[in-house]
Amino acid sequence: MTASVSIRAVTQTYGAALALDAVSLEIAAGEFVVLLGPSGCGKTTLLNLIGGFSEPVSGQVLIGGKDMSGIGPAKRPTTTVFQDYALFPHMSLADNVGFGLRMQGAARAPRRAKAEEMLALVGLPGKADRRPHELSGGQRQRVALARALAVSPDVLLLDEPLGALDLKLRRAMQDELKAIQRRVGTTFVHVTHDQEEAMAIADRIVVMNGGKIADQGPPRDVYLRPKSLFSAAFMGEINQIPVTDGQSSLGPLLPGTGTLLIRPECIGLTGGLPLGPCRVTDAAFFGTHVRAHVAPLSAPDTRLTVDLPQATTIAVGEVLSLAATDHVMLTP
Template structure:
């Protein structure tokens, strides 16, 4: 089962602290959404509102068209999967996965069949009789996912479910989560502070800051053309170049660019490190001194001081095969089509 979600003008206060401010969002049935942002931005509070653990101070939450704003968690068509998997150590995996079905009154034979089906979905078909202590962290995460899906929720809420895993396993589980979500078609809402994780799994990323939605859209658009200066900086490394409006677009330390200025005051030109290179580009940055460079396998990450703006430090991702030496001078250029311009903070 799956269902759309409608969040309508939700505010929430903890005492005098406003954790959410006018959150409005539509989630399509079967969509994979990630709520992305720094600690304290409100993403977990919003997930708790969706799960019924917190009632919003203002606004409504609809799931499948039904008003769920004041419906308790146990009566909502949602399941929440937390970072702490909370598996029962004395139960087999079959009984762990079937626990919610047992609480719902399903008979033993039917719930065992459903539990084994879910264990098969997450690649643990042969482990039904094992107990949690016999599993790796990644396998326990799969069991928790199987248990959450066994009750056929319309919406699955995931609160940083991969945070306890090491990098290699986390990346493997990102692929698994996406595969499983596609297989079951359930609406997933996934909280994370990891930008790479959000881009790897989401149909749509919702960037949050200070209790508000800063930007939302497909991962490629959010990364390449962010809607705000905060979203630009939070979605990965970004070069921030001071600029100002001019008669022909914007003026930078490296010359004029025919880009629309969002305001008449000070501006910030944002360029991703991979948009800066040693080849041709309409934005000629000119000679720059390498302060340091490190090999990252797929690229060489270098800090550079451009002669045209010596107080500015640029980060560039250069070809891995030609990592420059410290103190070397190289000539840089960039593609202004990859730039975003915002009013300076």
């Protein structure tokens, strides 16, 4: 089963603090949506409203077209996976995974069969009789995911589920999550503050800031075509060049007035938008690329960050003729 989620002008407050400000968002059935933003942006508050852990001050949450007002977490077609796995240490993995089914009144044999099916789905076949303490952190996270999926939710909510894992394991689990979501087809709503994680797993990223949606779209669009300065800066390093009536510190660039945004890796020795001659002020080899800072000769106090191909050899003081292969202009 899977279902759409509709957030309609939802506002939430905690005392005098405004956590969500008339947020509206449509999530299609079977979509993998990531809510991304810094601490306090409202992403977890929004997830909790979808899950029924709190009620909004105003607005509506609909799942599968049904208004969820007054319906608690246990009665909603959702389950939640938290950063804390919350596994029962005295229970086998099969009993942990089948716990929700047990609460629903399912008999022992069907619970066991479903638990074994879900453990195999998350890459843990043959481990149904083990205890949580026998597993690694990544394996325990898989068990928590299997437990959530065992009750066949229409919508699976994930609150920073990979935050406690080390970098290598987190990246491996990102691939696992996306693959599992494709197989089961359930709507996933995932909260994280990790931009790389969001881009690795999302069908659509929703960037939040100050209780509002600052940007949303497929990962490529949000990264290369940001719709706000906040989103542009939050999604990674970016060069910002003010433009007034087509003029900038680098000379004439694009018509109009606004801020020209260019990612460091979109600046190179060839491209569609000439940036003019620039002097290298420092450079370092980063393995996958060469990172350099350059100063345009027309604006020596301006600094641009440039990521050049791995094989590039440059020296401090060298003058390069640079151009942008991709860019976006945000107007006021």
